[in-house]
Amino acid sequence: MRIPQSCAECLYKRQKNKTDHAEYLAEIKALLDNRSENDTSPYMVYLFNKVHIRYFGEAADYSAIKKKYNDLVLSMEDSLRNEIDSAADPLAKAMIMARIGNYIDFGAMNSIDRDEFLGMFCNTDMREDDRMVYASFLRECADAENFLLICDNCGEIVLDKLMLEQLKKRFPQLKVSAMVRGGSVLNDATADDARYVGLDSVAEIVSNGEAIAGTVYEMLSDEAKNLLDNSDVILAKGQGNYESMSGQGRHVFYEFLCKCELFTTRFNVPKLTGMLIEEK
Known part of the structure; x- marks a missing residue:
């Protein structure tokens, strides 16, 4: 189950x-x-x-929370970009920062601690166990034409933008798309949120067609299904995308923080451990 x-x-x-x-x-x-x-x-x-x-009469309104965290990370954007650009491997640095952004999750976290989130940027080095998956990710991107990022939360998508900037520098042949939620659900990112933070400057924004905090293939719009089926490399962010996509026979890279007991137990790691996983 x-x-x-x-x-x-x-x-x-x-x-x-x-x-x-x-x-x-x-x-x-x-x-x-x-x-x-x-x-x-x-x-x-x-x-x-x-x-x-x-x-x-209506779903819970997270619009103020979404703007708050988009604005918070946007205020950090220039300094983080400078740190990324000065790194020995800017793409690796940007991917770790993008994973830290997965902390901003009002679905999986009991509470969001701003100081805890900011403190996570004190260590943005890629672990050795990540590097094996990262090497495979690079090989796949080198041979690919179409890249799909499946987004998760607001705030996090600012860091996704920084990561995609580096991805396109490293692999300029890639056509990059970013899939977002088709309606408001928790603090997950929609097309409006993506445009607000400028994610559309580095990727074509595509709605998944439903207000669901995951990627359930049967519920996707025809456009989203076509994109998922025809992307050469897929990077899915967050626990919700992992829960709804894993075990479906697709070749997918997943990146998330383990924020609840199900994930810390499944991967035998402490809470808030970052994961970079390849599933074939």
């Missing part, structure tokens, strides 16, 4: 922390109790939001 009982309990607890509405919570519990073997956490949150809208 892709959602173990511990995850189901966590998902329910997060909804209970938002409201004590008995009927609403009963429906949430029923959805979790009747989940299928192939359901993922992003899909369950998508269903929760449908129920939330029915009871409360």
Whole structure:
């Protein structure tokens, strides 16, 4: 089962922390109790939001939070770009910074600590275990024509932009696309958010077609399916994309921080450990 009982309990607890509405919570519990073997956490949150809208008229509004963290990282952009440009391997440095950006996740984190986030930039060196996957990533990009970045959170997408700048310098033959969420869900990035931070200056922005915090192939728009099917190299950011895409038989590189028990247990690492994974 892709959602173990511990995850189901966590998902329910997060909804209970938002409201004590008995009927609403009963429906949430029923959805979790009747989940299928192939359901993922992003899909369950998508269903929760449908129920939330029915009871409360609208989904939770994260627009102020999204702007706050986009603006925070935009204020750091010039200094981080200078640090990247002066690195021995600018692309490697930019990829580690982009992974740090995955911290800004209001779906997986109980709380976001600004100081903790900023402190993570004190160590932006790539670990040795990352370097083996990174070497494969470079080989794949060298032979590729179409590159797809599947984005995750606001704030994080500013760092994704810096990473894509370096990717295009290293591999100028690449046609780069960035897939974002098709509607507002948590603090995940949409096309409007991508344009706000200037991600459209380094990539063609494509909506996945749904307000879902993951990439569920059956729910993608035809345009997004075509892009996913025809990209030579795919880099998917965040736990939600990993949960919804892994084990599907695709060759995908994943980059994320392990922010919850499911991931720290699965990879046997401490909380907030960064992962760079290749799945073939």
